[in-house]
Amino acid sequence: MPSAWIHSLSKQQAQRLAIELGVSVDGTLDDLPRKLKEKRTSLEPRLPSQLTAKSELAMDAATSVGNVFLNAGIPGQVSYVQAKIRGRVVGDLVRNIPVLPGTDPESVLHFLIRAQEVYDLNLVGDLEFLALLVGRTSGRVTQILGLHLGTSSKWGVVSSEISSTFPPPRIREEFVSKYVLRRFQSPTKYLTQFIMPVVAAARILSYHGSESDLVQRIFQNMHPRVRSYLVFGSKPTTIAELHALASHVAEARAVDAQRQGCENQALAGASQSAGRGSRQVSMAIDETRRVRNRGVVCWDCFGRGHLKRDCPSSVPLPSSNQGNEQDAQQ
Known part of the structure; x- marks a missing residue:
């Protein structure tokens, strides 16, 4: 750097x-x-790994217009080391965004949604964030990012220009229906992972409803299993209240998982105890039989400890049917 x-x-x-x-x-x-x-x-x-070559050039352009890296729009007064740590976290998150190879409308929307989720974490300033995104784009999108880097624009302005340039109005209406109005939470996805993409898509696609309408839509599209944790809570009306509910649900699910683990462990212990008890009873019965048979005398070999029917030296006699068959053959 x-x-x-x-x-x-x-x-x-x-x-x-x-x-x-x-x-x-x-x-x-x-x-x-x-x-x-x-x-x-x-x-x-x-400290954090370096930016790509394109990002370094973009950062040079940003600093040339008087934007110091240390205080590049980061909220509050943070130290140099804190700023570097935040930069590394954001850099790792940006590297997880798939590279945008072209200008396919749906690919552009997915790219903007993922970028908006990272930006909403509010860890770095707009210029550094735009510089990091340069390495994840190509073609016309890269040109737009570079142009706004030179003019010190905000991410919201850049996102609006990209989203208004590529998805036509008809496709935008389809995207609003698919990614905002009819996007349902899966049972395996955490509530925060469901809320953030919907809010980002609504912002990028310029959803015309109010914040309370969007919150109501997200609340309705939650999975019924997740809504069961919110039966006794108040219905949210803002995005901040939605995130607070997500934290509440995550904590409740963690408690349920811990409780289920304890119950399974208790059942497994009870099953093992029952198995050990049955084996002990069986061994006791066998020992009792051996003690009881010590004084028994066999009528065949006159040995002790077994009966005539269990005598190991006795030879089984042929049955009556076998004798009849031998007489018939003679």
């Missing part, structure tokens, strides 16, 4: 960054940027 932004810091910003990194602030003002660059070089191997 280029380090020219260090020279753009004010004296107060440079001193604050030096304190955070454990760099001495003694010396002249010209020595401080050099110390910060040396410290940054030593930290770089433990």
Whole structure:
């Protein structure tokens, strides 16, 4: 990552960054940027992986218009290390977005939805986020991203231009029906994983309903098994309340899974105990029989411990039918 932004810091910003990194602030003002660059070089191997070549060029263009990487729109005052950690998290999330090879309307919509989900996490500023997306696109979409990087545009403006350029109005109406109005939650998908794509699609496709209408639609399209956790709760009216319900459902499902695991473990233990008890009873019966038969005398071999019918030395006599067959043959 280029380090020219260090020279753009004010004296107060440079001193604050030096304190955070454990760099001495003694010396002249010209020595401080050099110390910060040396410290940054030593930290770089433990910090996030570098952006792609296209993203680095885009970031250079962003910094050239006065946007410092450290404070590039990130909400609140965060340290250099925190900003780098956030950048790494977002970089990993962006790399999971499939590369957009062309301008197929549905592929563009999927790309925008996944990008919107990452952007809604609010971890990095708009310019860095756009720079990361450059490496996941090609052709006309890359040109749009590069143009807006040069003019310091927001992600919402870029997303609106991309979505209005490629899906025609007729296809947009189909997409609203498919990805917003008639998108149903599967029983295996977590509620948050269901809510975020629908909200992103509604925002990208310019859903004309109000927020409460969208929330009501999402609530109706939840799986009945998930809605059973919300029987005694109040019906949500905002997106924030929807996410709060998602947290409640996730916690309830975790408790149910833990309870089911404990019950299964208890049943398995009871079954093993019953099996051990039956084996002990069987062994006790066999031992009782052996003790009881110790004084028994066989009438065939006059041995002790068994009866005549169990005598190992006795030879079975031919049956009457076998004798009749032998007489008939003679």
